[in-house]
Amino acid sequence: MGPLLDSILSPAFGFAILRIMTPILFPTIGVAISSLAGSINIAMEGTMLMSAFTGVIVSYFTKNIYLALLAGILVGVTMGFVLGYFHLKLKADIILSAIALNMFASGFTIFMLFLIAKDKGTSISLRSLVFPDIHLPLIKEIPIIGEILSGHNLLTYVAILSIIFMYFLIYKTRLGLRIRAVGQNPDAAESVGIDVKRIKLYSLLISGFFGALGGLYLSMGYVSWFGRDMTAGRGFIAVAASNLGGHLPLGVFISSLFFGLINAISIYLAPLRLPSEFTHLIPYVTTIIALTFYSIRMTRKKKAYKGKI
Amino acid sequence: MVAILEAKNIVKVYPNGVVANKGVSISVEENTIHALVGENGSGKTTLMKVIFGIEKPQDGEVFFQGRKVQVKNPHDAIALGIGMVHQHFMLAPDLTVAENLVLGQEPLKNKFVLDTKKAQEITQEISEKYKLPVPPNKKIKDLPLGIKQRVEILKVLLRNAKLLILDEPTSVLTPQETEVLFQTLRELKKYGKTIIFISHKLKEIKEISDKVTVMRDGRIIDTRDANELSEHDISFLMVGRDISYERVSASEAIGEPLLKVNNISFTNEENSPVLKNISFEIKAGEIVGLAGIEGNGQNELVEILTGLRKADKGELFLKQENINNLSPRKLREKKICYIPADRMKNGVAEKTTLEENFIVDRYCQPPFSRGFRLNWKYIEKYSKELIRKFQILAHSSKATVDSLSGGNIQKVVVARELSADPKIIVADQPTRGIDVGSEELVHNLLIDARDKGSAVFLISANLDEIIKLSSKIMVIYQGEIVARFDKIDGIRDVDLGHYMLGLKRGEV
Ligand SMILES: Nc1ncnc2c1ncn2[C@@H]1O[C@H](COP(=O)(O)OP(=O)(O)OP(=O)(O)O)[C@@H](O)[C@H]1O
Ligand SMILES: [Mg+2]
Secondary structure, eight states: OOOHHHTTTSSSHHHHHHHHHHHHHHHHHHHHHHHTTTOOOHHHHHHHHHHHHHHHHHHHHHOOHHHHHHHHHHHHHHHHHHIIIIIIIIIIOOHHHHHHHHHHHHHHHHHEEEHHHHHHHHOOOOOOOOOOOETTTTTGGGGHHHHHSSEEEEHHHHHHHHHHHHHHHHHBBBBHHHHHHHHOOOHHHHHHTTHHOOOOOOOOHHHHHHHOOOOOOOOIIOOOOOTTTTTTTHHHEEEEEEETTTTTTTHHHHHHHHHHHHHHHHHGGGGGGGOOHHHHHHHHHHHHHHHHHHHHHHHHHHHHHHHHH | OOOOEEEEEHHHHHHHHEEEEEEEEEEEEOOEEEEEOTTTTTTTHHHHHHHHHOOSSSSSEEETTEEEEOOOHHHHHHHHHHHEEOSSOOTTSSSBBHHHHHHOOOOOOOBBBBBBHHHHHHHHHHHHHHHHTOOSSGGGSSSOOOHHHHHHHHHHHHTTSSSSEESSSTTTTOOOHHHHHHHHHHHHTTTTTTTEEEOHHHHHHHHHHHHHEEEEEEEEEEEEEEEOHHHHHHHHHHSSOOOOOOOOOOOOOOOOOOEEEEEEEEEEESSEEEEEEEEEETTTEEEEEEOOOOSSSSSHHHHHHTTSSOOSEEEETTEEEEOOTTOHHHHHHHTEEOOOOOOIIOOTTEEEEEEEHHHHHTTTTTTTTTTTEEEEHHHHHHHHHHHHHHOOOOOOOSBBBGGOOHHHHHHHHHHHTTTOSSSSEEEEEETOOHHHHHHHHHHHHHHHHHHOOEEEEEEEEEEHHHHHHHSSSEEEEEEEEEEEESOOOOOHHHHHHHTTSSSOOOOO
């Protein structure tokens, strides 16, 4: 265990947590905002895949990272729109529609990958541009802290700033207030003349936007290629993380950090010659355990509230 | 006097074919309090929803302040100056009072940013103007019902409503809260507002309203000055027959104790003692009434009696048998029935049919089922019988519960519970939201059950009801029985009121 402890106590481990947290934090924010509006977007998995793929393809063909970013975001927001169209306009169940979108995204990206790269696995043959790493002036000079905080991919910082953005959006803007009102009591919102469907659609578009950033980071930061189903369940872990964090900014940040930590541990355990099936299991098992504790706590809370009436 | 609102020939047919308004015309004079009364399902709520733009009528026109108007949605209504306080509150529970008030017309700083300070100022201003104090920064879910309703009224006033529609505002209020609401309404009248007020409580209608319109079966029967009519006249107009308000005679056949409650105590999850050493017994053939302001432990007591909650201490007996900690199902098998206070939450499954709701507690017994299969033919026949006997207004036994009017939903619950041949009946607010005719029906059914030897435990915020029906009365205050009356004759509601408010304690 000695070498493992050493590596976990090293600044590199702290750095790894933030790096691994990024592609969870983005979709978690997306899920949280849509949940606050009362129409949970569990199509994050598919949204991330589509954007990750689009980013790689566009950057390969245009060699322009701005265009890749733009295209990726556009595709993510479109996924949110399509989900909104199914759910709000055609009145389909939002969970079922999201599952359909996830399956579509998985199949579609593999199909296109095959058409373009003649490869059903990864796009290693397609070189993708990546977003730059940022070295924070001053902070990088601080021992340990500098090593943990500085030198991350641009999108990692964007992710952390997104928490502040989310806080501002939810608590300080009119749209945020309306999102919360619609989520808590749509009839109440409607009765004061708020267009409930429009607010829900906005929240789905925003969640698509954050899903897109998560996907783009995966294929153009975390690694520099696209691989089939490379999201590996992060979109679903985001659903768990959002619930654990109560869909609120600070909670969402802490729970994403927690899942980042767990994932980092599972990676650091790999050299220990434990069966890899076991180490890979850790994040998912933790998710289940965390959710169990969360539901127990919520039931308690509910009971306490009921007792008060 | 000029009419502020005039509706002409409103016809409303719901998608399921129910004609809820059959050519209704009503005229409401400016600056009056106009009561709208009528039996359950007579179409009062529907008419108001049409005026407020929630439901689209098939025919008819609406004039507001002399102009013909098209109200397509609540937004249009608000813009005209019509506001509605719904029977179930339209508030976001996790938002603050101020946020709920400004919702939909939020003050902004730079186009996007909420001006929270301004929102609080607005709240303060309007609440001072109309003398309706509210805590601007408290979350709605932490407020008592009366204050929530006040927020609703302020919400309507903030939008400059000239006409306020209140749909059964008093059905969830205690007598004290009702008094406060009435002061508010009188105050609003001084400000030139017009109020339409729906209620089933005739005493209140006499007290507060200037005009009374009576509806029956989707039509308007009559509109009169309130002081021309006695309570008696109003109920006669509503149901077309006389209704008795006399105290019912006590049952002769009082038998052995059926329900015995010994020293029940309960401390809730927040460590406050909600029930303290409650003991009482109910004999066969007796109705014991529990009076008290809501939130003094009645809910917990009822839940303990019906197996929904476990007491920390104490015992329950059915005759000699200990029934502590039995599941609700076991209790039901022992013929303990329960009419819950919150019908939508604990009484019915609203998306399912009347038939299904009638048999939920007995589907597994013959003749409702044969082996694995439900006997739908019998269930239908049985349901139709209940619908007839309890005078439930429903277009079919296969109608879903949510297509019924509020009072008729209550009757569905009462019908199921009282038809189970109960030994003990726990009746929590059994007549909330139902009209005088149906109220009498429910009262008679409870009395019938009593005379057949059931023990009835009646919990009600309506003191008239308690005094009318009970053989004995207990008053609960902060989880304690503070008074017991074994002789009811001559007791007035104000006497009970003193104990309910904790101003007095009796011998217990
Ligand atoms: N959404 C709906 N769909 C179908 N039928 C409905 C619907 N709402 C009400 N009805 C029917 O319309 C009729 C009138 O209902 P309404 O709610 O207007 O009665 P009400 O006078 O307000 O009664 P209550 O005093 O019980 O509240 C009832 O027969 C009811 O079953
Ligand atoms: Mg009604």
